[in-house]
Amino acid sequence: xxxxxxxxxxxxxxxxxxxxxxxxxxxxxxxxxxxxxxxxxxxxxxxxxxxxxxxxxxxxxxxxxxxxxxxxxxxxxxxxxxxxxxxxxxxxxxxxxxxxxxxxxxxxxxxxxxx
Amino acid sequence: xxxxxxxxxxxxxxxxxxxxxxxxxxxxxxxxxxxxxxxxxxxxxxxxxxxxxxxxxxxxxxxxxxxxxxxxxxxxxxxxxxxxxxxxxxxxxxxxxxxxxxxxxxxxx
Numbered sequence: 001x002x003x004x005x006x007x008x009x010x011x012x013x014x015x016x017x018x019x020x021x022x023x024x025x026x027x028x029x030x031x032x033x034x035x036x037x038x039x040x041x042x043x044x045x046x047x048x049x050x051x052x053x054x055x056x057x058x059x060x061x062x063x064x065x066x067x068x069x070x071x072x073x074x075x076x077x078x079x080x081x082x083x084x085x086x087x088x089x090x091x092x093x094x095x096x097x098x099x100x101x102x103x104x105x106x107x108x109x110x111x112x113x114x115x
Numbered sequence: 116x117x118x119x120x121x122x123x124x125x126x127x128x129x130x131x132x133x134x135x136x137x138x139x140x141x142x143x144x145x146x147x148x149x150x151x152x153x154x155x156x157x158x159x160x161x162x163x164x165x166x167x168x169x170x171x172x173x174x175x176x177x178x179x180x181x182x183x184x185x186x187x188x189x190x191x192x193x194x195x196x197x198x199x200x201x202x203x204x205x206x207x208x209x210x211x212x213x214x215x216x217x218x219x220x221x222x223x224x
Binding site for chain 1: 149161206214215
């Protein structure tokens with residue numbers, strides 16, 4: 001498995017501001033993802049964080065709103081820009097470890113409340 | 116239609132009883148299947164992968180039915196600590212995972 005940490009673990013922000021969430025993995029991984037989980041809902045993939053190139057965004061998510069960096073194989077950031085209360089959610093990074101059946105592991109999540 | 120569908124529950128289960136629930140998927144090209152467990156306000160954690168022949172891990176048994184496009188999870192001798200939301204995850208290709216909305220299980224004393 002992989003050990004994944006996220007910072008901050010939680011935050012309360014004012015609308016119109018931006019928050020950058022960091023994700024650190026204890027080993028080099030090829031595939032890294034950012035998900036959102038809104039209250040009472042399942043996980044929704046925001047984007048795939050690609051090392052050395054632009055992230056690949058899912059339908060409904062755009063780079064201007066959720067810029068992502070992936071400077072190396074162990075680290076990524078997700079920024080939630082110009083926040084509104086609708087952005088209140090848990091944001092999770094995950095990695096996929098290959099070998100046999102590729103398995104996905106999640107960070108502890110960042111709980112964001114936008115006022 | 117959602118790509119992965121689950122009965123949201125809750126399934127209220129007396130301690131020591133058996134509970135089973137399914138997850139259906141719509142994409143016949145799906146290749147890998149998983150059950151994750153998510154406790155309240157925590158991240159999902161891998162419970163088990165689901166193999167074509169079915170597999171067992173202690174009190175947990177997972178089955179895959181490709182013809183009918185569903186997977187199942189059975190929990191025997193339920194413990195209070197089994198109370199959680201169980202997420203069905205289906206992968207179409209490498210790195211492309213689809214999550215179900217989860218099935219809530221509540222084990223009661």
